[in-house]
Amino acid sequence: MSLDIRGLTVARGTRKVIDGLTLPTFAMGEFAVIAGPNAAGKSTLLRAIAGLLPSTGEVLLEGQPLHALPRAEMARLIGFMPQSLESRSALTVLDSLTVAMNAGGGLAGRALRGPAAGRHALEVLERFGLADLALRPMAALSGGQRQAVGLAQAMIRDPKLLLLDEPTSALDLARQFQLLSEARKLACEGRIVIAVLHDLALAAQWADRVVLLEGGALRASGAPAEVLTPQSLSQVYGIEARVERCSEGRVMVMVDGLSQP
Amino acid sequence: MSAVEAILAEQTRRSQRRVQLVALLAIGALASVLLDLVSGPSGLPLGQVLRALTGLGEVPKAAEVIVWQVRLPVAVMALLVGAALSLSGAEMQTVLDNPLAEPFTLGISASAALGAGTAIVLGLAIPGIPALWAVSANAFLFALLALGLLQLAAALRGGGSEVVILLGIAVNFTAAALLALVQFVASPDALQQLVFWTMGSLVNARWEGIAVLALVLALCLPFSLAASWRLTALRLGADQAQGFGLDVAHLRRWTLVRVSLLAAASVSMVGVIGFVGLAGPHIARMAVGEDHRFLLPASLFTGALLMSLASVASKLLVPGILLPVGIVTSLVGLPVFFALILRGSAR
Numbered sequence: 001m002s003l004d005i006r007g008l009t010v011a012r013g014t015r016k017v018i019d020g021l022t023l024p025t026f027a028m029g030e031f032a033v034i035a036g037p038n039a040a041g042k043s044t045l046l047r048a049i050a051g052l053l054p055s056t057g058e059v060l061l062e063g064q065p066l067h068a069l070p071r072a073e074m075a076r077l078i079g080f081m082p083q084s085l086e087s088r089s090a091l092t093v094l095d096s097l098t099v100a101m102n103a104g105g106g107l108a109g110r111a112l113r114g115p116a117a118g119r120h121a122l123e124v125l126e127r128f129g130l131a132d133l134a135l136r137p138m139a140a141l142s143g144g145q146r147q148a149v150g151l152a153q154a155m156i157r158d159p160k161l162l163l164l165d166e167p168t169s170a171l172d173l174a175r176q177f178q179l180l181s182e183a184r185k186l187a188c189e190g191r192i193v194i195a196v197l198h199d200l201a202l203a204a205q206w207a208d209r210v211v212l213l214e215g216g217a218l219r220a221s222g223a224p225a226e227v228l229t230p231q232s233l234s235q236v237y238g239i240e241a242r243v244e245r246c247s248e249g250r251v252m253v254m255v256d257g258l259s260q261p
Numbered sequence: 262m263s264a265v266e267a268i269l270a271e272q273t274r275r276s277q278r279r280v281q282l283v284a285l286l287a288i289g290a291l292a293s294v295l296l297d298l299v300s301g302p303s304g305l306p307l308g309q310v311l312r313a314l315t316g317l318g319e320v321p322k323a324a325e326v327i328v329w330q331v332r333l334p335v336a337v338m339a340l341l342v343g344a345a346l347s348l349s350g351a352e353m354q355t356v357l358d359n360p361l362a363e364p365f366t367l368g369i370s371a372s373a374a375l376g377a378g379t380a381i382v383l384g385l386a387i388p389g390i391p392a393l394w395a396v397s398a399n400a401f402l403f404a405l406l407a408l409g410l411l412q413l414a415a416a417l418r419g420g421g422s423e424v425v426i427l428l429g430i431a432v433n434f435t436a437a438a439l440l441a442l443v444q445f446v447a448s449p450d451a452l453q454q455l456v457f458w459t460m461g462s463l464v465n466a467r468w469e470g471i472a473v474l475a476l477v478l479a480l481c482l483p484f485s486l487a488a489s490w491r492l493t494a495l496r497l498g499a500d501q502a503q504g505f506g507l508d509v510a511h512l513r514r515w516t517l518v519r520v521s522l523l524a525a526a527s528v529s530m531v532g533v534i535g536f537v538g539l540a541g542p543h544i545a546r547m548a549v550g551e552d553h554r555f556l557l558p559a560s561l562f563t564g565a566l567l568m569s570l571a572s573v574a575s576k577l578l579v580p581g582i583l584l585p586v587g588i589v590t591s592l593v594g595l596p597v598f599f600a601l602i603l604r605g606s607a608r
Contacts, residue, residue, distance in 0.1 A: 052503050082500040089496045091551050094272060096497055099552075103494035104506025111490060118272045121263050134268045138497065144587020154504065 001028040001062050003049075003162060003192050008057035010041070010048045010216075017044045018216040020057070026194065026209075031187040033203040034196045036213035037237050042196040043083060046163050046214065049194070050080040061161065072105035079159035083166045083196075085146045087138040093149050094134040097121035100153040107157060121156065128152050128182065143170035151179060155186070162186060164195040168202065180206045200253045204228055204243075212236055225251045234259045279555040282548045286562035290340060293569035297336040298578050303327060336530060338466035339572035339586070340565045341474045346534060347541025347564020348478075349520035351557060352485060354542055355492045356516045357422045358499070363538035364524030367411060367425070367517075368432030369404050373528040375436045376403025377458050378443040381452045396458065397470065397529045404525030411521075412514065420500075425517065448470050461532040461587025463572055470530045477526040481519045482561075484573045488516065489553035496551045536590045537564050537571075540598045547601055567594060 003026040010018040018041045026032055034042045048055040051067050051074055059066045066074060091099065097123050102111040112120060125131045130148055133141065141149065147170050154162060164183065168176045186205060187193040197203045202211050203224060210227040212220040213237045220227040225243075228251055233241040240259050244252045298310045305324055305524040312318040346364060356597040364370055376399035379385045386395040387402065395506040414428050445450055491512050494502040499509050527534070541564035542556070548563075568590065575589040 023319060038598075050504070071506060071508060078506070080504035082498075082504050084498070084500055087497055087501075089498075089551055091493070091496060094268070095493075095552060097499065099494045100505045103490045103502065114271060114276075118269045119265070122268060126265070130267070131264065150501075153501070220485060259296055 001190070001192065002026060003161060004058065004060040004063075005049065005062060006058040006060070008045070008048060008055055008059065010044050010053055010055045012044075015214065017041045017076045018048065018055075021045070021216065021218060023211060023218060024221050026192045028127035028190055028192060029187055030208050031184045031193045031195070031206065032209040032211060034194060034211045034213060035198070035200060035203050038218070039215075040213040042213055043165050043214035045217075046080075046165050046194065046196055049161075050078050050163050050165050052080065070112035075104035076157055077160050079157065079162045081154040081162075081164045081167055083169070085143075085150045087141075087146065089138045090137050092135050093125065093130065093138060093141070094118060094121050096138055096149065097124060097156050101156045104157070121213075124156050128155075129178070140230060144175050146170060147171055148175065148179065151182070160191055162191055162193045164193070166196050166198060168197065168199065176202065204251045204253050228253055262527060275480065279549040279559075280551070283555055283558045283562065286545075286548070286559055286566060290343075290562050290565040290569060293566055293573065294340055297339065297569055297573050298328060298332050299430075300573050301327070301332055302576075302581065333406045334466040334468055334471060335572060336464045336569065337471050338463050338474070341471060341478060342527045342531050342534060343537050343541065343564040343566070343568025343571075344561045345474065345478050345523040345564070346538040347545070347560045347567070348482070348485060348557060349523040349527075350538030350564070351542035351545065351553075351560035352492065352516050352520045353538075355495050355553070356513045357426055358495070359422065359426060360543070361539070362426070363534075364520065364528070365433070365535065365538070367429030367521065368407050368434075368436055369521055369524045370533050371433045371436035371526050372407035373400040373404040373525060374407070374459050374533055375440045375443065375527075376400040377532070378440050378447075378455050379403070381455045382443050382447040394469075400529035402526050403436075404521070404528060407436065407520065408521040408525065412518070415514070415517075422513070425513075457585065458532045460585035461534040461585075461590070462528065462585045463531055463575070466531070473532055474526050477522055481523055484519055485557055486554075488512065489557055492516070492553040492557075493551060495552075532585075532587060534568070534587045534590055536594045536598075537567050540577045540594050541567055543598070544601055 005023040008018055009016060009020045034045060036042050040221065044053065047053045049059055061077065089201060099115045099120065101107060101117065106112055122131060122134060125134055128148060128151060130152055133145060133149065147167060151167060167179055171179060180202060183193050207224055209222060210224050212227050212232060219236050220232050228243055230241055230243055233239055238259050239255050240257045242254045242256060246252055266288040295307065299307050305327060309324050310319055310328055313320045313325045334541055350363040354360055377396050380396040387398050390398045410432060411425060411428050415425050444455060447455060491507055494505050494507055503509055542560045543557055545559035545563045549559045571586050571590040571593055575584045575586045575595050578584055578589065
């Protein structure tokens with residue numbers, strides 16, 4: 001399985017947030033991170049891939065135009081975890097998973113109900129270590145718990161393409177580690193996982209590939225050690241940064257200050 | 262029992278409890294209809310009412326006429342109007358993500374009242390509509406015009422819930438201003454009629470009107486129930502619902518068409534009835550929660566029950582006088598509503 005993005009253009013009103021973006025092919029098993037400064041078009045790109053924003057250009061999954069598929073079929077292939085997971089809902093975590101499963105068309109094209117639905121939802125919750133939250137109302141969760149549940153919701157229909165929009169923004173260090181190692185594992189099981197991350201240290205540590213965006217255009221794409229260099233960081237973010245090599249070819253990013261204009 | 266089994270058992274227990282509550286509300290609504298049938302100026306015992314209804318056994322002719330031609334139309338109309346308004350309120354609150362949304366928020370009722378005004382005061386009627394139905398037909402037409410206006414503007418502006426609510430408020434005030442203008446030029450007689458209409462009343466309930474409302478409800482209800490998973494998903498936030506693969510704009514648009522039809526049909530038959538569309542869904546939500554598979558039927562039956570009780574109260578509150586039911590729904594309903602909210606927040 002592979003994901004190709006060619007000539008993707010996304011407009012908000014008259015302004016083109018992303019203009020004719022072409023990215024190197026994403027391969028199965030890959031955990032890619034989209035990085036870049038604020039307003040680089042990271043979330044827009046992710047939403048456009050998910051089919052949540054109107055776009056032109058090609059988004060091909062295994063050579064097939066993804067957005068030409070019927071909505072239910074598309075929803076089955078894609079798991080999308082949005083950035084804002086605010087919820088005032090009194091629905092329980094377990095209910096929210098059943099809804100996530102059935103609202104977009106269910107499993108194998110039909111709604112799963114009753115104990116079978118509950119069992120499936122609980123399996124997914126258990127996998128992410130969330131089973132003890134099952135009967136808790138969504139509104140009563142902490143920001144971090146909500147983000148963890150968000151990943152479970154995105155995974156409930158076992159999608160082939162998993163898109164995560166800043167999945168770690170509300171998580172403590174342990175939860176960050178847990179979620180990102182889980183994301184990598186999900187990729188290794190035979191999916192493509194793409195996450196928008198602000199934290200370059202996390203991107204350097206976990207990603208197989210970093211896609212660096214600026215102003216809706218591609219600045220660099222490749223292994224963290226290739227993409228995250230003092231030069232590229234200075235250009236894209238305007239920062240003075242050191243990039244240290246550590247074991248297993250991974251890198252560490254440390255910011256010392258703003259680069260001179 | 263393992264933890265998983267325990268959670269599943271609890272989940273099943275909750276579902277069963279919700280089904281029971283929905284059934285209880287349905288039984289309550291039916292019981293209230295019977296109460297509605299036995300209450301009125303001429304005392305009819307329950308036995309006679311039941312015999313007249315079923316046609317089994319001997320019943321005085323007068324009792325049969327009272328039951329079939331006076332009380333049953335009123336009771337059934339109350340049931341249907343309550344059900345329709347409450348169902349539409351529930352769906353509206355969900356798709357607009359606003360607990361205050363009800364059929365009046367979007368100006369549907371105000372437009373219907375304006376339509377009624379054009380018939381009562383200005384004598385304008387749709388050609389080919391019998392005089393008896395001119396008021397209802399105009400009210401329905403104007404409510405649909407308001408809906409059309411909203412849909413058109415929302416389609417042009419992207420159809421977010423804030424846009425729809427703001428437009429609805431604008432439509433509401435415009436219709437109210439135009440209605441005031443109509444009232445200003447009205448003769449005293451026509452003015453009295455119009456004011457009475459805007460208070461909401463069941464006395465003019467007729468079987469033809471009941472049939473129309475029942476038909477609209479029967480057409481809308483299957484679509485509402487079919488959308489229950491998607492509507493529940495909206496409760497988790499529009500963003501998340503989109504992530505689940507929902508076309509939120511599409512869902513919002515069609516739900517609004519459905520609820521506007523329900524509201525327009527109800528209001529055009531009985532005039533402006535406040536409160537049921539707001540309180541019915543809230544009470545239902547307190548009872549069964551936000552899963553729309555349970556919430557929609559619960560709202561339907563709660564609204565029917567509230568309206569039916571209001572119909573009973575409109576006969577009994579002031580002996581010998583039939584109060585407009587729209588006044589009663591607010592007067593009787595509000596204390597109940599407050600009590601429920603206070604109890605809910607105390608928990």
